Amino acid sequence: MSEKDIMIEAVDVNKEYRRAGAIIRALADVNLKIKSGEFAIIQGPTGCGKSTLLNVLSGLDLPDSGRIIFDGENIARSTEDRLSKLRRQKIGFVFQDFNLVRTLTAMENVESVLWPTVLRQKEIENRAVAALRDVDLLDRKDHFPVQMSGGEKQRCAIARAIIHRPRVILADEPSGNLDPQSEKDVMGLLKKINKEMETTVLVVTHRDLSAYGTKTIRMDGGKIISIK
Amino acid sequence: MWRKAILLSLREKKVFVVFTLIYTVLIFLTSFFIDLGFKGMFGDFVWNFVFIFLGTSLFLSMLYAWILVSRKRRIWATFKCIGYTNKNILSLVSGMIFFTTIVGFLIVIEMLFHYAAIVAYINQTAINIPLLILVDLVPVVITSLIFIGVQIIAFILAYRKVLKVRPIIALKKVGE
Numbered sequence: 001m002s003e004k005d006i007m008i009e010a011v012d013v014n015k016e017y018r019r020a021g022a023i024i025r026a027l028a029d030v031n032l033k034i035k036s037g038e039f040a041i042i043q044g045p046t047g048c049g050k051s052t053l054l055n056v057l058s059g060l061d062l063p064d065s066g067r068i069i070f071d072g073e074n075i076a077r078s079t080e081d082r083l084s085k086l087r088r089q090k091i092g093f094v095f096q097d098f099n100l101v102r103t104l105t106a107m108e109n110v111e112s113v114l115w116p117t118v119l120r121q122k123e124i125e126n127r128a129v130a131a132l133r134d135v136d137l138l139d140r141k142d143h144f145p146v147q148m149s150g151g152e153k154q155r156c157a158i159a160r161a162i163i164h165r166p167r168v169i170l171a172d173e174p175s176g177n178l179d180p181q182s183e184k185d186v187m188g189l190l191k192k193i194n195k196e197m198e199t200t201v202l203v204v205t206h207r208d209l210s211a212y213g214t215k216t217i218r219m220d221g222g223k224i225i226s227i228k
Numbered sequence: 229m230w231r232k233a234i235l236l237s238l239r240e241k242k243v244f245v246v247f248t249l250i251y252t253v254l255i256f257l258t259s260f261f262i263d264l265g266f267k268g269m270f271g272d273f274v275w276n277f278v279f280i281f282l283g284t285s286l287f288l289s290m291l292y293a294w295i296l297v298s299r300k301r302r303i304w305a306t307f308k309c310i311g312y313t314n315k316n317i318l319s320l321v322s323g324m325i326f327f328t329t330i331v332g333f334l335i336v337i338e339m340l341f342h343y344a345a346i347v348a349y350i351n352q353t354a355i356n357i358p359l360l361i362l363v364d365l366v367p368v369v370i371t372s373l374i375f376i377g378v379q380i381i382a383f384i385l386a387y388r389k390v391l392k393v394r395p396i397i398a399l400k401k402v403g404e
Binding site for chain 1: 312395
């Protein structure tokens, strides 16, 4: 594996939390490499450190020690503005609770990623329409989140995550609030995006979704216990 | 971003309507008392009211900024996750506050125009109604400029609060 192929790399990453006076070691000497175009599933029980790992890999949280190399750049000590730029250009987020703005329509929610950019409104609209078409939600573009089902909300969130054509999609329990059929649809959609757009996908879950991934990373007690 | 701030304001109907109405009343009352002060009516006593209303406007702007940032922390955190900088979010928040004041100002102007027109229309007949509460345009404009100036303090408060919103909040489960 050449260095060029590696999209995200964690090197000797440690992270501790202090909760109610006790020190919790959320990540203990974590080393991980995610190749470009991979579909990686980080799986483990609640409290195993998988969400913390996602947070530090995306620059949302800083590790206590170690390095995070994201697309060739060490982001472990980057400034907040630099991290914002990185997220805007290279990362798409999918959340368990969808995190759609309830007062915006599906189309506007998807467009919101590009509002701070220099793109013209027409171009933003065209991209939003394309993203909604990719997730098969174009007929719902004028609906508000409250008018959509859980599966539709998550598809809308995925459209928001791909509108800027990111290199990586980070999904935190994307099917955590969904019924089995919607889970299948959403994971299938992420798989399709991974294949067709060659986007690296990283899914954090407590469920067994290994069937969708090209790599499954199992965690427990802040450590990686297996990579398959 | 200003257009999007207007969009977000208009979609938050309840908060927008309540704050616009309060601003409208405050702008009218402050203009009215400034007008009385300029005309030398009721002595220096009227300026006390002007200062009270300006203080209220300051409190109101800060309250609005606090509501917009604190109650929508999850939205701003999500926006940070998808690449917004603190300045981008401040543009939205300050745009929402600014737009509400401007609408309040426009409503006052509109009401005064209608009031003057109605009185002028009625005065065409035998009935003669004095323009008792017609405020000149100059005090209204001065009031609005002061209100907008006062909001800079609210913007600073909003910015300090926006800085404190950590994007990681967006990843926490609802209710956590």
